[in-house]
Amino acid sequence: TLTNRLSDVFRNLRGRGRLSDKDVESAMREIKLALLEADVNYKVVKDFIAGVKEKAVGEEILKSLTPGQQVVKLVSDELTSLMGGSPSTLGLAGKPPTIIMLVGLQGTGKTSLAAKLGLMYKSEGKKVLLTAADVYRPAAVQQLEALGKELDIDVFKGEKDEPALKVAERSYRTADKEGYSILIMDTAGRLHIDESMMDELKSIKTALKPHSVLFVADAMTGQDAVNQALQFDESVGFDGVVLTKLDGDARGGAALSVKAVTGKPVMFVGTGEKPRDLEVFYPDRMASRIIG
Amino acid sequence: VFSRKRIDDRFWEDTEDILIQGDVGVPTALKIIEGLKADLKESPLRDTAEMPERLKKTIIGILEQERIPPVSTGSPLTVKIIVGVNGAGKTTSIAKLAHKFSESGSRVLIAAADTYRAAAIEQVQIWADRIGVDVVKHERGSDAAAVVYDAVHAAKARGADILIIDTAGRLHTKVPLMEEIRKVKRVVEREMQGAQIETLLVIDATTGQNGLSQAKLFNDALDLNGIILAKLDGTAKGGIILAIIDALGIPVRYIGTGERVEDLAEFEAHAFVDALLS
Ligand SMILES: Nc1nc2c(ncn2[C@@H]2O[C@H](COP(=O)(O)OP(=O)(O)OP(=O)(O)O)[C@@H](O)[C@H]2O)c(=O)[nH]1
Ligand SMILES: Nc1nc2c(ncn2[C@@H]2O[C@H](COP(=O)(O)OP(=O)(O)OP(=O)(O)O)[C@@H](O)[C@H]2O)c(=O)[nH]1
Ligand SMILES: [Mg+2]
Numbered sequence A: 001t002l003t004n005r006l007s008d009v010f011r012n013l014r015g016r017g018r019l020s021d022k023d024v025e026s027a028m029r030e031i032k033l034a035l036l037e038a039d040v041n042y043k044v045v046k047d048f049i050a051g052v053k054e055k056a057v058g059e060e061i062l063k064s065l066t067p068g069q070q071v072v073k074l075v076s077d078e079l080t081s082l083m084g085g086s087p088s089t090l091g092l093a094g095k096p097p098t099i100i101m102l103v104g105l106q107g108t109g110k111t112s113l114a115a116k117l118g119l120m121y122k123s124e125g126k127k128v129l130l131t132a133a134d135v136y137r138p139a140a141v142q143q144l145e146a147l148g149k150e151l152d153i154d155v156f157k158g159e160k161d162e163p164a165l166k167v168a169e170r171s172y173r174t175a176d177k178e179g180y181s182i183l184i185m186d187t188a189g190r191l192h193i194d195e196s197m198m199d200e201l202k203s204i205k206t207a208l209k210p211h212s213v214l215f216v217a218d219a220m221t222g223q224d225a226v227n228q229a230l231q232f233d234e235s236v237g238f239d240g241v242v243l244t245k246l247d248g249d250a251r252g253g254a255a256l257s258v259k260a261v262t263g264k265p266v267m268f269v270g271t272g273e274k275p276r277d278l279e280v281f282y283p284d285r286m287a288s289r290i291i292g
Numbered sequence B: 001v002f003s004r005k006r007i008d009d010r011f012w013e014d015t016e017d018i019l020i021q022g023d024v025g026v027p028t029a030l031k032i033i034e035g036l037k038a039d040l041k042e043s044p045l046r047d048t049a050e051m052p053e054r055l056k057k058t059i060i061g062i063l064e065q066e067r068i069p070p071v072s073t074g075s076p077l078t079v080k081i082i083v084g085v086n087g088a089g090k091t092t093s094i095a096k097l098a099h100k101f102s103e104s105g106s107r108v109l110i111a112a113a114d115t116y117r118a119a120a121i122e123q124v125q126i127w128a129d130r131i132g133v134d135v136v137k138h139e140r141g142s143d144a145a146a147v148v149y150d151a152v153h154a155a156k157a158r159g160a161d162i163l164i165i166d167t168a169g170r171l172h173t174k175v176p177l178m179e180e181i182r183k184v185k186r187v188v189e190r191e192m193q194g195a196q197i198e199t200l201l202v203i204d205a206t207t208g209q210n211g212l213s214q215a216k217l218f219n220d221a222l223d224l225n226g227i228i229l230a231k232l233d234g235t236a237k238g239g240i241i242l243a244i245i246d247a248l249g250i251p252v253r254y255i256g257t258g259e260r261v262e263d264l265a266e267f268e269a270h271a272f273v274d275a276l277l278s
C-alpha cells in the first residue's frame, strides 16, 4: 500500500529532523507510481504531484511522528477535494419532464444505467419513461424493453429504421403529453472520434435540451479516459459522469482524470449488474480506493 | 520524442511517458527501457535516427514471449470458448469470428451460453441470422453448462468444424461466476475428451492496469490460449497486453477494429508497436 511504501521512504527520518530533497523526491515517486497503477492519467498525475509536493514539505509533516501516514492523509484529502469534496446531485428540471441523456463509449453500461436510474426515480414515486434511442446495436431495443418489463417501467421505442433523433423527439412528445416526470434516454455506444455519431448526439441534445447529460465511463478505463471525456465534453457537453463496474478491482483513477480535465463531477457509480446496483458517488471513498 | 538529438534523461522520461500513455504500465515501461539501455550498451547507435527502430525491436521482443501450450489436436471439431468482463466485446467478436471462418469454408455453430443478461440470446441470434450461421440456445435463465453440453453434441451431430461459445460477461473477482465458467469449460472438456479446445479472453483496448488482473484471474481459472483485443479503432493503444504477455505469456490472436462483422484482424506485432509509439 502507499502507506507502507511511504513508511519505507521516511523510515530513516528520525534523528535527522527534516526531510531532505531526496526524501521528498522518493515520496513523490511512490505517490506517482500508486496513482499511475490506479489508472490516473499521467499528465493529471504530474499536476497532482506538483501540487502535493509543496504541502508535503510543510511544518506538520516534518514534526509528525508518522510522516508517512501524514503524507497519505494529505494525498487522500487532496484527491477528495479535487473530485468535488462531497457528493453532487442530479436535481430536477423546472417543469417536467426532466430529461436525462446517457452517452459514452461502447459497452460502458449505459443501457443498464438507464434501468438503474429508472428504478431510482420510480422508487421516489416518479413516473418514468425510458427511451430506446440505440437504433444500431443488435437487440439494444429488446434489451431495454426486457429491463423495463422487469421493473414495470415504460419504454419508448421507435419504428423500424427510424433515426435516433426522430425516436428521441417522439419520445419527448409522448413524455410531455402523457405526464411523465422523468425521461431517460439511452443512446448507442460510440467513439469520441466518430464525427457523424458525435453529431447525432449533438442534434439530439439541441432538439431536446436535456436537463442532464451523463457521460458513462467504465471504471477500468486507462489513460484514454482523458481523451474520451475531453472530446465528449467538447463535441456534446455533459453535466456529470457515471463510473460503472466499480464492483470489480479496478482502482478507478479515471474518476480523478475526468474531473481534473473537464471539471465535471462523478455523480453515481455502478456497483453491479442488477437495477438496484447504483450508488451515489462519494469522493472520499473513491480517494482511498485510488490510493489503494 | 524521436526528433530529440540527444539520448539524455529527458529522452528516457519522454519514452516512459509515451509507454505509460499507451497503458503499458510502469513496471513494463521500465522493463522496456532497461532492455533498450542494455541493447544500446551492447551495440551502440551510430546515429540517433536509429533509435525508433531499436525501441520497436525491444518491444517486439516482449511480444514474442508467448509461452502457452498449443491447442491439442485429435478432433475434426474445434471449440472456442469466449470469455471476458462485462461489455468487453465478446458477442460482437464471436459474430466476427463466425463470419471469418464461415467465409473461408468452415461449418460454424454458435452456442448462446449467456443465459443471464437481458436480450443476450436475441443479440446472438440477430448476428447469426445476418451471417448465415446456426445457434444452439435455451431459454434465458437456463443453465449455461446445459446449453454448452447440447451445443457440443449438436456440433458433432451436424458435422460442424467450429463451435464458438458465447458466455456472459463476468468480473474476474466474482468467485461464483468464475466457478461457473470453469464448470462450462469442464463440460466442454469432458464432451470433447480434452481435444481441440481454445479459450480466448476478450479485452477492451481502453482497459488500463486492471487488464492484467483480468488476464491473471481468467488464466488461473481457465488456462487461456489467447486474447482478442477489441475496440482498437478508438484512441486507446491497448498497451496493457504487453504487461500481460510479459507476465503470463498469453498472446493476442485477433484485434477488433470496429462494430461491423468484417472488423476483425489477426494480431500483427509490427503494426501494433507502430501504433503504440505514434
Ligand atoms: N459488474 C457490473 N457489470 C455492469 C455494470 N453496469 C453494466 N454492467 C454490465 O456491463 C455490460 C454492458 O452493459 P450495457 O448496459 O449493455 O452497456 P452499454 O453501454 O449500453 O453498451 P453499448 O450500448 O453496446 O454501448 C452488461 O453485461 C451489463 O450487465 C456494473 O456496474 N457492474
Ligand atoms: N468500436 C468498436 N466497438 C466494438 C468492438 N467490439 C465490440 N464493440 C461494441 O462494444 C459493445 C459491447 O459489445 P458486446 O459484443 O455486446 O460485448 P460483450 O462482451 O458481449 O458484453 P456482455 O455480454 O454484456 O458482457 C457493442 O456496442 C459493440 O458494438 C470493436 O472492435 N470496436
Ligand atoms: Mg446499450
Ligand SMILES: [Mg+2]
Pocket (backbone or CB within 6 Å): B090, B091, B092, B114, B120, B166, B167, B168, B169
Ligand atoms: Mg455478450
